[in-house]
Amino acid sequence: MAFSSISNSEKSKPRKSESRKSDHVAPPAEMWQSSIGKKILTGVTGLGLVTFVVIHALGNLTLFFSAPTFNYLAYVIERLRPLLYLVEFSLLGLLLIHIAIGIRLYVGKRSARRIAYTAYESAGAPSRQTLASRTMIFSGLLLGVFLIWHLATFKFGPVYRVPGSTDRDMARLVFETFQQPIYTASYVIVLGFLGLHLRHGFWSALHSLGVATKPSVFMGSDDLGRAISIAIKGLPIAIYFGLLG
Amino acid sequence: MKINLSVWRQENSQSDGSFYNYTIENVQSDLSFLELLDMLNEQLMAKGEIPVEFDHDCREGICGSCGMMVNGQAHGPQKKTAVCQLYMRNFKDGDTVTLEPWRATAFPVIKDLVVDRSAFDRIVAAGGYVSVKTGSAPDANAVLVKKTDADQAFDYATCISCGACVAACPNASASLFTAAKISHLALLAQGNPERKQRVVKMTQQMTAEGFGDCSNHGECQAVCPKGISIDAIAQMRREYIRTKLPFG
Ligand code: FES
Numbered sequence: 001m002a003f004s005s006i007s008n009s010e011k012s013k014p015r016k017s018e019s020r021k022s023d024h025v026a027p028p029a030e031m032w033q034s035s036i037g038k039k040i041l042t043g044v045t046g047l048g049l050v051t052f053v054v055i056h057a058l059g060n061l062t063l064f065f066s067a068p069t070f071n072y073l074a075y076v077i078e079r080l081r082p083l084l085y086l087v088e089f090s091l092l093g094l095l096l097i098h099i100a101i102g103i104r105l106y107v108g109k110r111s112a113r114r115i116a117y118t119a120y121e122s123a124g125a126p127s128r129q130t131l132a133s134r135t136m137i138f139s140g141l142l143l144g145v146f147l148i149w150h151l152a153t154f155k156f157g158p159v160y161r162v163p164g165s166t167d168r169d170m171a172r173l174v175f176e177t178f179q180q181p182i183y184t185a186s187y188v189i190v191l192g193f194l195g196l197h198l199r200h201g202f203w204s205a206l207h208s209l210g211v212a213t214k215p216s217v218f219m220g221s222d223d224l225g226r227a228i229s230i231a232i233k234g235l236p237i238a239i240y241f242g243l244l245g
Numbered sequence: 246m247k248i249n250l251s252v253w254r255q256e257n258s259q260s261d262g263s264f265y266n267y268t269i270e271n272v273q274s275d276l277s278f279l280e281l282l283d284m285l286n287e288q289l290m291a292k293g294e295i296p297v298e299f300d301h302d303c304r305e306g307i308c309g310s311c312g313m314m315v316n317g318q319a320h321g322p323q324k325k326t327a328v329c330q331l332y333m334r335n336f337k338d339g340d341t342v343t344l345e346p347w348r349a350t351a352f353p354v355i356k357d358l359v360v361d362r363s364a365f366d367r368i369v370a371a372g373g374y375v376s377v378k379t380g381s382a383p384d385a386n387a388v389l390v391k392k393t394d395a396d397q398a399f400d401y402a403t404c405i406s407c408g409a410c411v412a413a414c415p416n417a418s419a420s421l422f423t424a425a426k427i428s429h430l431a432l433l434a435q436g437n438p439e440r441k442q443r444v445v446k447m448t449q450q451m452t453a454e455g456f457g458d459c460s461n462h463g464e465c466q467a468v469c470p471k472g473i474s475i476d477a478i479a480q481m482r483r484e485y486i487r488t489k490l491p492f493g
Contacts, residue, residue, distance in 0.1 A: 035420070035448050035458045036485040105416070105458050112350050112417035112457030118253075118264070119317035119343040123324070123413065126474075128463030134415065136460065204461040210483035213476045 038101050043205035045098040050198060050205075050228075052091055057232045064235070064244065067171035071162055074170040099144060106137040128218060132200035132225070139197040146190045153177060178239035188233050195229025246338035248272050250285065252297055253345045258353045258361075264343070274334040278321065279304060279311060281333060298357040306330040306470060309405030312412065313358045314345040319409035319468040327407060327470040347412035351419070351455040362408050364454040365422060371450035372443035373426040375435045394432045401429035403471040410465035416457030421465035423451045424481035425473050431484050444484040 031037030063070040077084060122129045132139075154177075160169040178184050203221030206212030212221075238244045248269050255262030269284055276284075279301050286296035302310040306327040313328055315321035321331040336342065344358060352360040390398075402425075410421035427444050430436030436443070452458075459478065466475045 031489075033452075034445075034485070035418075035452045036444075036482050038458055039461075039482065040486065105460060109416035109418075109457040109460070112455060113348050114350055115348050117314060117317060117345055117348055119314065119345065121317035122464060123318050123467035125467065126463065127467035128461060128475075129415065129467075133460060133462050200461070207461050207475070207479055208482060210479045210481075210486060213474075213479045 038105065039208035041097055042101045042105075043208035045094040045101075046201050046205045048094045049091070049098060050202065053194070053232075054228060057228065060232065060235050063171060063174065064238070067175075070171045070174075071167060071169060075167050078168070095144075095147075099140070102137060102140050126215075128200075128203075130200060132196045133204070136197060136200060139193040142190065142193050143197060153183075174235075175239055175244075178236040181240070184236045184240045187236050191229050191233045194232070195225045197225070198228055199225030201225070246272050246274065246333070246336070248281065248333070248336060249339070249341040250281075251341060251343045252285075252357070254297065254357050255346075255354050256356065258355055262354065262357075272333055274332070276333045277304065277329060278315070278331040278333065279329050298355075298359045300359050301329055304329040307405060309407040312347060312407045312409055314343075314347070314412060316343050317345075319347070319413040320407075320470055324467070325470055325472045327405070327409075330470075347408050349408075349411050349417035349456065351417070352408060352411065360408070362406070364456070365406050365408065365419070367454065368419065368423055368447055368450045369426060372439065372446040373430070374439075375430060376438060377435065388434045390433060397476075398429050398432040400471075401425045401432075401473060401477050404429075404469075404473055405471060407470060409468045409470060411456065413464045413468040414457070414459075415462055415464065416460050418459045418465075419451050419454070419456040420459040420478050420481070421469065421473060421475060423447050424475075424477040427484055428477040428480040431480060440484065441488045444481060445488055448481070448485065 031041055059073055060070075062073050154170070154173060157173055157177075160172045161167065162169045178187070199222045201221075202224050203212055203218045206217055206221070212218070235244075250267045250269065251264045252267065253262050254265045267285055267288070269281060269288065272281060272284070279299070282297060282299055289296050299313060300310045302308045304311070306329060309327070311327055311329040312320060315328060315331070320326060320328045322335055323331050346352075346354050346358045347360045347362075349360075351364045352362055355361050404422060404425040406422065408422070411417055411419050414420075427447055430443065431440060461475075461478075463475050466473065
């Protein structure tokens, strides 16, 4: 290795390395600080969240079958209340860890390069830099805001009852919501950002866990992100254009 | 041919820099890019101006001294090439070429295009070594290494520590550099005794130096003059996970 021989009085002094007692198995706090630990936490929480999104999307598809099936599924989930709380709190935990590390990565990146390049260009393949990878923080924060809106509309939205029953008529709420053009359009746009987030995110999570080293995983992530986004967009679009019900 | 250069000039690490424009005539296409800068400097000195400072040593792509952003790409447009091995045939008559130093908080600019990369030295000093018994030379083949591991370790060992990976990374992360060092030693029996502490200490030092965290943009592998793959980074993460396991 050859480095510049010109010394810079301030910067060339060894910087203090952080003192940590344990080199081996360290507590989770270590992962929270570690550059690699952060990636692993982001990856694990991201995979957990995407698993939920896929299950949620599969559940939505029951509406393509029939409104009573969809309502029945909602009813069954309601009945599993203690378990539901557990799942909800775990998801909230995953989400908060995922968001907090995402923001820290973004802040860290800003301070790691204070002066931006005047000219900058990706060198192209085998770079994995894409629009998706560059916009993770923005697509992610947008999805966070959307989530609040989404919960307010459905989970905490108006409660209709199935005629002649005490069960909640979720199908009616979904139909009414997606008959509004502005709501449907913004929903579909935001789901496009979900697809964008997953196109980089899925591959990146696997790489952060040290398992994705094949280009096929990168391609697969791209396709999976699109597929999930299209699968979820299908429902609001179908309802809006009167293809359902 | 005629080449217009827009060069970042900065007096020292404390001062602000800015771009200066120069024109160089009669550039031969078989000149190297650094020879173009030599021509520029001769021109400047003839006029009594201060020459443009840039790092270089071997000019053969093996020492890792040289490096700058050429039109926004680390080491310029040609793949797997350090800027000293970039030739002017990659440019056209009348081209304007923008030259900037590596930009990272952990690589302060010393002057013009020269940055201080001693942060890399400190990352290596934190754990990028093996402990060996001194004395007579060990028997040949006493330690067996699988051919595929030897090849991969060698690929990682080709890192010349130029800093292009940091420069091109949108996060100014030193992950590829650090991973190349860690993964090179992780694949070899000689690296085993310090295996666990190496990954912890080197990555801690990487953070302490002020490099950003990795976002898996993979830009580093596209600009590395030695073509080192981000598989090294995946291996570094496996090494880290290993430190968390009671076995392994
Ligand atoms: S001068 Fe040695 S690698 Fe370019």
